Amino acid sequence: MLDATLKSQLQGYLQNVTQPVELVASLGDGPKAAEMGELLEDIVSVSAGKVTLRTDGDDARKPSFEIRRAGTDVAVTFAGLPMGHEFTSLVLALLHVGGHPPKVDADAIEQVKALDGDFVFETYFSLSCQNCPDVVQALNTMAALNPRIRHTAIDGALFQEEVAARQIMAVPTIMLNGAEFGQGRMTLEQVLAKLDTGAAARDAAKIKAKEPFEVLVIGGGPAGAAAAIYAARKGIRTGIAAERFGGQVLDTMAIENLTGTPHTEGPKLAADLERHVRDYEVDIMNLQKAAKLIPASETGGLVEIVLENGASLKSRTVILAPGARWRQMNVPGEDTYRNKGVAYCPHCDGPLYKGKRVAVIGGGNSGVEAAIDLAGIVAHVTLIEYDGKLRADEVLQRKLKSLPNVTIITSALTTEVIGDGSKVMALTYNDRGTGESHTVELEGIFVQIGLVPNTEWLAEGGVALSPRGEIEVDAKGQTSVAGVFAAGDATTTPYKQIVISMGDGSKAALSAFDYLIRLAPVEAREAA
Known part of the structure; x- marks a missing residue:
């Protein structure tokens, strides 16, 4: 064996x-x-x-x-x-x-x-x-x-x-x-x-007792990890609070475009990131979800991050790297049948649908790759794309079209997930050309329509967001709030890629350090 x-x-x-x-x-x-x-x-x-x-x-x-x-x-x-x-x-x-x-x-x-x-x-x-x-x-x-x-x-x-x-x-x-x-x-x-049940209260008490940081990173994905490493290497007090260390990378299967690393997998990369951060004196606070940002102008000098458990962290500068999550279809039935036929990870859940009929929603690279993978497991795949054509790379489209158990439907708007109360039975979509409604009988739906930034909690913090909810940043990663920087998939930086997030995080940390250097003489003069 x-x-x-x-x-x-x-x-x-x-x-x-x-x-x-x-x-x-x-x-x-x-x-x-x-x-x-x-x-x-x-x-x-x-x-x-x-x-x-x-x-x-x-x-x-x-x-x-x-x-x-x-x-x-x-x-x-x-x-x-x-x-x-x-x-x-x-x-x-x-x-x-x-x-x-x-x-x-x-x-x-x-x-x-x-x-x-x-x-x-x-x-x-x-x-x-x-x-x-x-x-x-x-x-x-x-x-x-x-x-x-x-x-x-x-x-x-x-x-x-x-x-x-x-x-x-x-x-x-x-x-x-x-x-x-x-x-x-x-x-x-x-x-x-x-x-x-008492663990959250004990964690909150420990966090409340922490001294202010010089750089506090929110998020533990590639951007957050890089920011923490670059800040800690400057010898300044650095903390990182993450809802889950590794972020979206944990949900990624094969990674083959990270420069210098021909192949790795998401969980391994996440473990490597955490191991690298722990090589430095970084205060890692995992399983901590940020709920509110209070700018220094309202606190008397320090940026405050209020956590979901009620505790607060304070810092002279903050780097926001909250990342993104899978975008949902937002149609009736999606929430009802999540993990009961509606799925977001074809690599994880695909084997459970062996011999069954499934749909993939989305015609970009992620959607087409998912359809190709699933076609080797399930009885039939229906790929549904809103646009009039697939948006995936041509090499992926050729592979998909060569598979005998795949149907491709374009110009289609998914309108409802239908189930029997316990599992998915079908979905409906509208033909955007004719307006006609159609029903596809199936047992599983894999949603692959991109990402949405995890920034809802910033709505009241004064941080400027784009119409898509992304954190607006300048060339140095500075946000609209003094002393608050941002990096990674949650920002307006184009091209959501791991290597770009790492660069963004490093840049934001260097910018935060530069901000602290320039701020220190001002604080000294004011104190005098």
């Missing part, structure tokens, strides 16, 4: 196991069961006796296997083959169940251990989902730290009858004690925040 390279790597990792691990397999029949058996035997063969295998498991899900700390209740379960993106999850589960300490903040570890209650988690994942490993690894880590927490990671593509019965239509989907707990990417800290 594992090639020589993976076996060698796994052998090296398993040297860190300090407590005996037992694999308990419930294999059943079929090719996937045989593959799982080979995988488990390969693990045992390179473990130097630290891992043993039993094949008498009685789990109702087959094939599956449990990773158990021998003689204890500490265990995690994989229902399906944890390969692809999930191979790292398998390795970490072996290490953490085997006693190797996880790389988690000490406070978070104690918080997990202190959770009072019995928590049975189930996560539905797909092997092509780049966000799923974060959830699987977070919950596996929690299960390894607290024996009253159990976690099973389930490959939705392998257990399609179960997925259909539980109406799982997006990954990752997390169930807790049989009820839906959450969907989408979640870190260990985010899971804890939902379980531990």
Whole structure:
């Protein structure tokens, strides 16, 4: 099952196991069961006796296997083959169940251990989902730290009858004690925040006690990370508050146009960005959503950022890098059936629609690429574009038009998502040429119509926004408010690209530092 390279790597990792691990397999029949058996035997063969295998498991899900700390209740379960993106999850589960300490903040570890209650988690994942490993690894880590927490990671593509019965239509989907707990990417800290209701208040108290910064960055994507690095390298007090570190990059699959990096994936790049920021003395405040900006002219000298939890951060300068999110169709039924047939990540959720009919909304590069990818999985793809022609690169259009199970509809305005109360059944669109309404019967809709800036919270802060809601900036990244700069996808800077956001963030930090240098003599004169 594992090639020589993976076996060698796994052998090296398993040297860190300090407590005996037992694999308990419930294999059943079929090719996937045989593959799982080979995988488990390969693990045992390179473990130097630290891992043993039993094949008498009685789990109702087959094939599956449990990773158990021998003689204890500490265990995690994989229902399906944890390969692809999930191979790292398998390795970490072996290490953490085997006693190797996880790389988690000490406070978070104690918080997990202190959770009072019995928590049975189930996560539905797909092997092509780049966000799923974060959830699987977070919950596996929690299960390894607290024996009253159990976690099973389930490959939705392998257990399609179960997925259909539980109406799982997006990954990752997390169930807790049989009820839906959450969907989408979640870190260990985010899971804890939902379980531990007092965590938000404790975080707010810590934030209120912080001294003012010289540069405060709002947003943890490429622009925010670059800004924090460039500011910290100047030796000034720097903080970064992010709703989720990595931002939109976390939802990106393949990245092949980042200069100097021929290929990477969004979650890996996000982890690299955070690692780089942590190389400097930057106060990172993750899971913190900004709610309001109060300019220095109203506070007596410092820019204030009010957070959603009620706490405030103050700084001499602020760099806004809140990024953007997927644009919605804003038609009846979209909100009702989000994650119940309406999806925004074809890489993540595509495998759940194997053999079904889906639509892709949008004829730009993202939409056409999504349609091409989905055509290899689903029964049929209908691509719907508002414009009179596709806007994607010609090479992508040629590939799309060569596929036999794709229908392209242009000059079409999507008007409604139709469902049966629990899942999507169809969509309607108007032909912009004739005005006629049409219905397309389908099971899934993937929306790929661009981004909208995360700037609604700035409406009352005096920061000038464009008609599209983008932060207006000059050549130096300065906004209309003194001491407030901005960078990245939320600004009027054209071309929303990772490399441009990084440059924007660096420029904004240098501009903020220049502003501080010029401001300091003025403040000294006024103080005198």
